[in-house]
Amino acid sequence: MQNQRNIILAVVLTALVLFGWEAAVGYFYPQAKTPVQTVAAGGAEKATSPTTPIKPTREGGLVDPNDVALEQKDLRAELASGGRVPVAAPGLSGSINLTGAMVDDLVLNRHRETVEKNSGPVRIFSPAGTPAQQFAQVGWLGQGGVAAPNAQTVWTAPANARLTPSTPVTLTWANPTGQRFAITYSIDNNYMITAVQTVENAGGVPVVVKPFALVNRTDKTASLSTWNVHSGPIGAFDGSVNFNVGYKCGSSFSFLSSCVDLDAQKSVVNQGKADWIGFTDIYWMSAIVPVNAKADSTFRAMGNDIFRADLIYDQQVVQPRSRVSATTKLFAGAKEHAVLDAYEKQGITNFSLAIDWGWFRWFEKPIFWLLTSLFKLVGNFGFAIILLTVIVRGAMFPVAQRQFASMAAMRAIQPKMKALQERYKDDKQKQQQEIMALYKKEGVNPLAGCLPMFLQIPVFFALYKTLILSIEMRHQPFILWIKDLSAPDPLHVLNLFGLLNFQPPGFLAIGVLALLLGLTMYLQFQLNPAQMDPAQQQVFKIMPWFMMFVMAPFASGLLVYWITSNILTIAQQKFLYSRHPQLKAQQDKDAQDKARAAERDKGAKA
Template identity: 40%
Template sequence: MQDNKNFFLAIALSLAVLIGWNVFFGVPTMDKARQDAAQNAKVAAENKAGPIPGVSPQTNTPPSESQANPSIAPTRELALFGSRRVTIDTPRVQGSINLRGAEIDDIALKDYHETVDKKSPNIVVFSPANAPEGYFARLGWLPGAGASVDVPLPSTVWTADSQTLTEAKPVTLTWDNGKGLTFKRVVSIDANYMLTLADSVEAKDGVTASLTPYGFVRRIGKPVTQGYYILHEGLLGILGDQGLKEEKYDGLEKDSALSATEKGKSFPQATGGWVGMTDKYWAAALIPDQKTPYTANFTVSTPPAGGKPAYQTLVTLQPLTVQAGTPAASTTRLFVGAKEVNTIDAYQNTLGIERFKLLIDWGWFWFITQPMFKLLDGIYKLVGNFGIAILIVTVIVKAIFFPLANKSYSSMAKMKAVQPQMQALREQYPDDKVKQQQELMELYKREKINPVAGCLPVVIQIPVFFALYKVLFVTIEMRHAPFFGWIKDLAAPDPTSVFNLFGLIPWEPPHVLMIGIWPLIMGVTMFVQMKMNPEPADPVQKTMFTWMPVFFTYLLASFPAGLVIYWSWNNLLSVSQQYLIMKRQGVKVELWDNLRGVFRKRAAPAAAADAKPASKPDAKAGKPA
C-alpha cells in the first residue's frame, strides 16, 4: 500500500512539473508577447499619418547572402500604398501581388479575426518587406555559375495581363530583359490557401542561357511567439529522406556562424517535401516539384548597418538551360494561410505533398493526438458545439477503458477490504521486512489482488489528458470556439476570476490571480475524488494530498478552458464510477466520513475558541463564617 501511495505521489509530482513549466515560463512569455504586440499596434496607430517613404530597390545578390532591409514604413497600409499591384480576391483570401519584384507580400484571411468579435480586423499573414513586420515570398531565377545574364531583380517591375487574381482567373506576369529572354509567371490560387506559380523563360534565336530557379519565404524581424515548449514556432520543413527539420528563431541565431552576418543550416540533395515558417495557427510554405532534387537553407541574417534580423527558408533547384525552341520551366506551390487540419490533409492527399500534415505540430504522441482531433471534430459536426463534443469524447474514452478501470477500482476495493489483515501482518513481523513482504504477497495471491492495478486509471488518463491539451492548443478549429455562458473561446483560459467576484467588482486582477469558475469546479471535483479513499497515514503524504486540489486549481487556471472542462467532467465521471464499483463490492465508501472529518476539524477550533475557561472555586467562599 505504501508503494502505491508513492507511485501516485510520483505521478502527481511529475504532472505538476510539466504543467508548472507552462504556467511559470510559458504563460509569462505569452503575456509579454501580448504586451509587445499591443505596444507595436499603438506605435503604428500614432504614426499612421506619417509621410509615405520611398521604396529602396534591393540588389539581386545570391540567396545565401544577407540583404539590407528596405526603408521601413510606419504602418503596413503605408507600405502597401503607392506600389503597382495585382489584387487577390477569393472567398477566403484577400491581398495583392507587388509588381515590383513580383513578390507575394500581402495576404489576409477573410474567415479569421484577431478577436472573437467578428468586426475585429482580419488576420494578416504576409506583409511587404518595408512594412513594420515584413513577411513575404519571392521566386526568381539566378544566372548559372560564371554566366552573365540579366534576370529579374527585386526592383524589376513586371507587367500583368489582369488587375485581379481570383479562384477562376489566373494572372500572367511578364518581363522582357531586352537581350533575348522573356520571363513569364502564371499565378493561380485555389479555393483555400494554395497558390501555384508556374515560371517559364523563352529565348530568341541565337540566345542560350543557364538559369537556376529559386524561391524563399523571408521574415524580417523576430515575430511575437507563444513561447510554449510543446509548440514549434519558427522555420521547418520536410526535406525528402532527411525528414522533418525544425529550427526555432532563437535556436537558429545560436547556430554556428556561416559568415560574419549570416547563420544557418543547409540541406542538399532533398527530393520531395516542403519548407516554410509557422506560427501557432498560421503558416507559409514553399512546395517544389516533388520529383525534382533541390537544396534547402534555413538562415538568419543581420544587415551590417544593424537593422532587424531576416529569417529565411530557401529552396534552390537544379540549373536549367534555355534556348530557342526549348524554354526553361519550373512550377512551385506556395501555401499561405490557416493551418486547418482537413485542408492540410487534403493538400497532402490530392497534391501528393510529402508529409504536409506535419505543418501542424501534432507532437511525439501524434498517434493519440490525431485520432483525438478526428473524434472531436466528427462529434462537433453532429452537435455544433466543441464544448459538448469534449464532454461526449470524455464519456467515450471512459467507456472504452471501462473494463480496465472497472478491474482497477475492483482491485482497489479488495485492497481496502483486506486492510485489517495487512495491518495484522505488519504488527506480526514488525522487524522482518522480508517476511512481511512475503506474507503480503501470499495475501494478495489468495485474495486475487493486483496491488498496482489501482494505478492504471491514472496512468491511462495522463496521455489522454496531454493529447486533448495538444489538440486544444495547436489546432485552429478550437480557436474562438464557444461553449456556454462566459466561455467564448475554449482555446483560451477561463476569463473570470474569484478575486473580483467573477466580474462584480470593476477591477482587472493580474494574471496570477485569474482563477475562474471552471478551475474552481475542477478543484472541487478533484477534492471529492481524493476523499473517496482513506487518508494516508503518512503526515507528509496526507498534507500533499490535501493541498493537491488547491495546487492544481491554481495551475490549470491558465490552461485552455476546454481542457479544464474536460478535467472537471472526467473527475465527476471517475467519482461516480468508483462509487458504484465500491458499493457493488461491498466496500465502505470513505467519502462521507472524510468530508465529515474535514468539517469537524474546521468546527473544532471554532468551538474551542468560543468555550470559556472554567473559573476556579473561591477557597474563601467555602469557609464558614
C-alpha cells in the first residue's frame, strides 16, 4: 500500500515538475520594471518611455503598449525615408537599407500576427533604433588602415533593383585607395538570403581585410524561455547544437539547465567550428551560416537590451588586380519543420534541431509526423488530435485489457479486504500480510493499474512539445470558440466565459476544456477500485480537480487529447467491467443485497 501511494504521489509530482513549473515561474516571478534606451541608426542613443516587460509572451513580441505605439511610428518613419531595395519573395517581403547594406525590414508572408484573418504578417526584422530592432549585416574589417565600408556607408544599387528569387541584387561601394567592395544578395522561395561579399583591389599594393556577418536584436521581443523550451542565443558548433546561452538567465530560472547569462558576461566566445549562429524564439529564428569557410563566432551583450551574434572570417590578402570573396547565408523566418529539414539536406549541419525537441525527439518527431499526416487526412487539427488519441489508445488496448482486468479483480475482492481490515485493525503488520496473501490467492496485482498511466506520459509529453514548438500547430482552429489549439482555452469561468473584461491569472484561468478534463477524470476515478488507505482515498478524490488547475493554462490541443483519452478509457473500462465474471458476480450480489434490504425496509414500514 505504501509503495502504491508513493507511485501515485510520484506521478503527481512529475506532472507538476514537467508542466507546472513554467506557469508558476511566469506568474510569481515577473521581470522587474527597467528603463530602456534604444540605439538609433548612426550609433546615437534615443530615449524611449520606460517599459514594463511584465513577462515575455508565448510567441514573443513587444509587451509594453508604449513600445508598440513607438514601434509603429518609428517603422513608418524609417521605411518612408527612401534609399531601400525592395525584397519580394514567396516567404519574405520587405527591403534592404542602402545605408550600411543592412537587411533590416522583413516580414513573413505565410504567417499572421494573430488568428484574425485581417491581421498583418509577422514582422521578424525591424531597423536599428526601433523598439523591436532586429537586423543582419555583412561587411569587412579593414586591416592596416584600409578604408572599409561601415554602418554609415551609403551603397549604390542598380536602377529599379528588386530582390526576388529570380533577380539577385548587387550593391557596390569604392574607397579612395582603389578597393571596390560589392555584396550580391540572392533569395530563395522560403526564408534564406545568400550574401556574397567581394573585394576587388585596383590599387598598387596588397590589402588585408576580414569579412564578417552579424545578427543584431533586442530581447524585448523575445518569447518566453523556460527550462524545457529555449528562447535566446542559439548555434551549432562542431555538429552539436548549443541551447545553453540565455539573454538573462535569472529571469526565467534558466539556471536549471546550466544557462550562461550573456547579459552578465557581456560576451561568449563559442568553441569549435561554427556551423551556424543566431537567435531563436519558439516559432521564429534569425541565423547566419558560413559557407565553406572557417569563422570565429561570438555572442555579445551590447547593453540597453541589445544583443549580437557575430561571425568573423579569417583575414584575406587581396593582391593588386585580384579579388576575394566570402559567402554567408542568412536565415530569417519561421521554424517550419519541412523547411529546416530541406536546408539541412542542402548542407547546413543540424539545422532541423533548431526546434528544441529535447532529449526525447526520437519519440516526439514520430508523434509530430503522425499528427500532421492525420491533419492532411481530415483537414482539422482538433479532429487529428482525436484520431491520434484513438490510435494511441488502440495501440495500448492489450495493456489496458490487463489493467482493467486487474482493477476489476481489485473491485471484486474489496469486501474481503474490508473484512481483513476490520479483523486486524489493531495489527497493521498482520493486516498487510493478510492482504498480500489475498492478492496472491486471487491472482491480483495492485500495481498493474499504474502501467498504462506511465505508458501515456511519453505520449502526452511528446504531444505537449509538439503543440508548443511546432509552427504548423500555430493558429490551428478546432470548433466553436477554440480558434488556436496551441493556445490556452480563451473562455474562463472567473470572467463568465468572456462576458467580463477581466483576465484571471494562469492558474485560475479555468476554462470549458479544463472543466471537462476535471469531470472526465472524476468519472474515470469513480470506476477505479476504492483505495483502502485513507490517505490514498484523499489523493484520488482531489487529483481530478488538482489536475484541472494544473492543466488549465496549457494548450487547448493537450486538453482535447486528455479529455478524449479519458472518455475512451471510461467506455473501455465500463465495457470490460461488464464482461468480467468476478466483478459481474459481485455486482449481482450487491444488487440482490440492496433489493433484500429494500424489501426489509418496506416490510418494517408496513
